Amino acid sequence: MKKTALVTGAASGLGYKLALLLAKDGYSLILVDIDATNLKKVQSELHREYKCSVDIIIKDLSKPNVALEIVKEIDVVSVDVLINNAGFGLFGTFSDTDWQRESDMLHLHILTTTHLTKLVLDGMLKQNSGKILNVSSLAAFQPGPLMSIYYASKAYMLYFSEAIANELKGTGVTVTALCPGPTKTDFQNVVSGNTTNNKISFNMGCSFKVAQYGYNAMKKGKTVAIPGRFNKFLAVLPRFLTRNRATSIVRSIQDKNREG
Template identity: 70%
Template structure:
């Protein structure tokens, strides 16, 4: 008897070993997507796979690569072996705290390569197939940081502004194609992000933490926005207000406020 079981759609998630990427992968698995999960942390990625497959019937393929390396998007695309990607979530990212004159250039170059080059190139490679099939969804991870300059995290803020602008532009280009692009712009979120930014400082250690969301809550908000085809998704009313801060005060004042928040959160 012929097997008529319909194949699951496939989702590719970068930075999927923990935090928002892992939570988004869980949501996709719950909706019966098969998963391709990419991350540099092999141990955590394997644990993420075990958790997902213990709860859901999704097939899970792992791609263990450093997404901050040059031309890594091409390598990942080759690892897909022709599989059609129905959902792409560009989640991988990290931040660097410190005065621009003092921060490490190699680390900054890696961050820019990850946020700008890998995100853009992987989107370009996957997007062509989506458009040819007339369907697909892309979720790019930006930040509340995208809406104003960020002293002491200058390149992080700038790179997130790039992701927002890029996502909005191609979302417009893709109208009527059956493909949507959503840019998720969360504020402070309880993930391991802070560990990387400031040498072990956790989100729970932040002095200014009235609007910190959980990774699960933020992922659910972003996932629903992606399913609806919303272009820009900002979780939380306080974050929505803060995203409009430069409209109400001068850019100099907004920049000074952001610097004070950065300094306050990392006081000893």
């Protein structure tokens, strides 16, 4: 029987690239996104190119209890691979940014990701196999002034993934946190209402290469995957600096990106 993979945020960017890799490997796909137009295009493309089963679920993943709605919708389907990829950023000082947008981000990055993982994990444990890939970020390794909620929520995703990966040793289920640096996707265009803000061009990664790196790490059962040598260096750098110094450096970078 074909294995089934569930991917959130699959209408574009890393989610789309990861769905493509899964289709090439012969998985049946369940793709979730709020973008109905692009998701239907992805469904048609993957079905046409790879003759695989592609079911789509149009959901706003930032809303309460959406994880339960998704699991009820797929019903008896056993999920062999779960990729929690959906996410977005918000740029600006915490005192000025929109609370509703921040609340949506926290629901998406933290509550939906955690709840969906918990619900799908039950079935994986019963079948003694499964792979979970949570797309975190290089931002998870230090505080991020001007994107405080985004950095903090990605840190949660990293630590959550590492903790349950340890708990699941010996069960046949693995958890991987993918922590890419800036990557060429639509993410930069939705970071803020004013899309001229914080369009990072430095150290920009190729979305397909990042997806391939994370996918390979997931298949190997690696716990933390950081694409690129320079990104690996940046991930460990805060260990050798005071916390104030590390935070100040991030602030300086964010200010320069805003000015640029």
